[in-house]
Amino acid sequence: KGPVCECNTCYGGPDCSQFFPDCSANANGGDPLFLEPFWMQHAASSALLVAGWHRMSYSYDDQSTISKELERHIRKLHDIVGNAATEGRYVVFGAGSTQLLSAAVYALSPDNSSSPARVVASIPFYPVYEMQTDFFQSVDFHFQGDTSFWKNNSDTDTEIIEFVTSPNNPDGQLNTAVLHGPNVKEIYDHAYYWPHFTAIPAPADGDVMIFTLSKLTGHAGSRFGWAIIKDKDIYQRMLTYLTLNTLGVSKDSQLRALKLLKVVLATGGREIFEFGHETMRKRWEKLNKVISTSKRFSLQKITPKYCTYFQQIRGASPAYGWLKCENQEDKHCYAVLQADANITGRQGSIFFAEDRYVRLSLIRSQDDFDLLLDKLNGVVAGEEGAR
Numbered sequence: 041k042g043p044v045c046e047c048n049t050c051y052g053g054p055d056c057s058q059f060f061p062d063c064s065a066n067a068n069g070g071d072p073l074f075l076e077p078f079w080m081q082h083a084a085s086s087a088l089l090v091a092g093w094h095r096m097s098y099s100y101d102d103q104s105t106i107s108k109e110l111e112r113h114i115r116k117l118h119d120i121v122g123n124a125a126t127e128g129r130y131v132v133f134g135a136g137s138t139q140l141l142s143a144a145v146y147a148l149s150p151d152n153s154s155s156p157a158r159v160v161a162s163i164p165f166y167p168v169y170e171m172q173t174d175f176f177q178s179v180d181f182h183f184q185g186d187t188s189f190w191k192n193n194s195d196t197d198t199e200i201i202e203f204v205t206s207p208n209n210p211d212g213q214l215n216t217a218v219l220h221g222p223n224v225k226e227i228y229d230h231a232y233y234w235p236h237f238t239a240i241p242a243p244a245d246g247d248v249m250i251f252t253l254s255k256l257t258g259h260a261g262s263r264f265g266w267a268i269i270k271d272k273d274i275y276q277r278m279l280t281y282l283t284l285n286t287l288g289v290s291k292d293s294q295l296r297a298l299k300l301l302k303v304v305l306a307t308g309g310r311e312i313f314e315f316g317h318e319t320m321r322k323r324w325e326k327l328n329k330v331i332s333t334s335k336r337f338s339l340q341k342i343t344p345k346y347c348t349y350f351q352q353i354r355g356a357s358p359a360y361g362w363l364k365c366e367n368q369e370d371k372h373c374y375a376v377l378q379a380d381a382n383i384t385g386r387q388g389s390i391f392f393a394e395d396r397y398v399r400l401s402l403i404r405s406q407d408d409f410d411l412l413l414d415k416l417n418g419v420v421a422g423e424e425g426a427r
C-alpha cells in the first residue's frame with residue numbers, strides 16, 4: 041500500500057522483484073550511487089530538518105556567501121585525509137565543481153588581451169572542459185585541444201591553462217602537469233582524489249585545486265563543490281565570477297554538505313572511506329577477473345601505491361574501467377558492447393580518444409554493477425566457446 045516503487049530498469053512488478061533478463065546494463069553515467077548503502081546505514085545522523093524561517097538571507101552574518109563553519113569542516117577533512125594542502129589558502133564554493141571549472145578558467149585568463157589564453161587537457165580527458173570553454177565563447181580564452189600539441193611551443197607570450205585531472209576521468213591515472221613554463225597555469229581537478237578511488241601518496245598542493253561533494257559523499261544532486269586557491273588575486277577573480285553568476289551557493293546545499301561532512305568526520309573518515317574503498321576495490325577485482333580471461337577486451341593497468349591515509353599499500357579501486365577492444369575489426373567498442381553484450385558504456389571519442397575504448401562506470405548502484413558483470417561474463421564466456 042506504500043508509494044508505487046520506481047524500479048531499476050531491469051526489474052518490474054509490484055515490488056520490483058521481477059527480473060527482465062533482456063534489459064541493457066547501464067554503465068554510462070557517473071552517478072555515484074555506490075555510496076547510497078552507506079547513507080542508508082546513517083539515515084538518522086545524516087538527516088536534515090530545516091525550519092521555514094531558517095537561512096532566508098542572501099548572505100551569512102559576516103556578509104559572505106560562504107559558511108565559515110562549512111569551510112572549517114572542509115579544511116579539517118583535508119587535514120585528516122592528507123589529500124590537499126589548505127594552510128594559508130583561500131576557499132570558494134561552487135554549484136558542483138562544474139561551476140568552479142569555468143570560474144577557474146575565467147580567473148586564470150588575461151583581461152582584454154590581444155592573445156586569448158589557450159585552454160588544454162591531456163587525452164583522454166573529461167569532455168566538459170572543452171564543452172564549457174567553447175560554449176562561453178570568450179574573447180579571453182579558447183579551447184586548444186591536447187597538451188601534447190603544445191609541449192614544444194616556443195610562444196611564451198600566450199597564457200596556457202592546463203586542466204590536470206588526478207585521478208583522471210576516464211582512466212583513473214594520477215596525472216601530473218605536462219606543460220611547464222612561466223606562461224602555464226594549471227587547474228587541478230581532484231574530483232576523485234579521495235581514498236575511495238585512489239591511494240593518497242601526498243597532499244596535493246596545486247595553485248588552483250577543485251573538489252566536489254559529488255564524488256566524496258555521493259551527493260551529486262546537492263551541486264556542491266569547492267576550490268582551494270593559493271593566490272589572492274585569482275581567489276578574488278573567482279569570487280567575482282561566482283558572485284555575478286549565482287551570487288553564491290544555495291544555503292540549503294551548504295547546510296546539507298555540513299551535515300554530511302559531520303557524519304564523515306565523526307570517525308575521522310574511517311567508516312566512509314573503508315566502505316567506499318572496499319566497494320570499489322571489490323568491483324575492480326571482479327571486473328579484472330572477467331576481463332583477464334578475455335582475448336577480445338583489456339583494461340587499463342593501475343599500480344597499487346602506498347596510501348598515507350590508510351598507512352598501507354592499497355589495491356586499485358578506480359571509478360571507471362577504461363576498456364579496450366583488442367580485435368582489429370572491433371573499431372567501435374561501444375557498438376560491440378551494445379550489440380554483443382547489451383551493455384551501454386560511454387564512447388572513447390567523447391573523451392577525445394579512439395573509439396576502440398569505452399568507459400564503464402563502476403560507481404553506480406550495486407544492481408547496475410552486478411548486471412554489468414553478468415553481461416560481461418556472458419560475452420567473455422561466449423568468446424571462449426568460440427575459440
Ligand code: PMP
Pocket residue numbers: 070135136137138139166205209229231251252253254260263264265
Ligand atoms: N570533474 C570530473 C573529472 C568529473 O568526472 C565530474 C563529474 N563526473 C565533475 C568534474 C563535475 O562534477 P560536479 O559538478 O558534480 O561536482
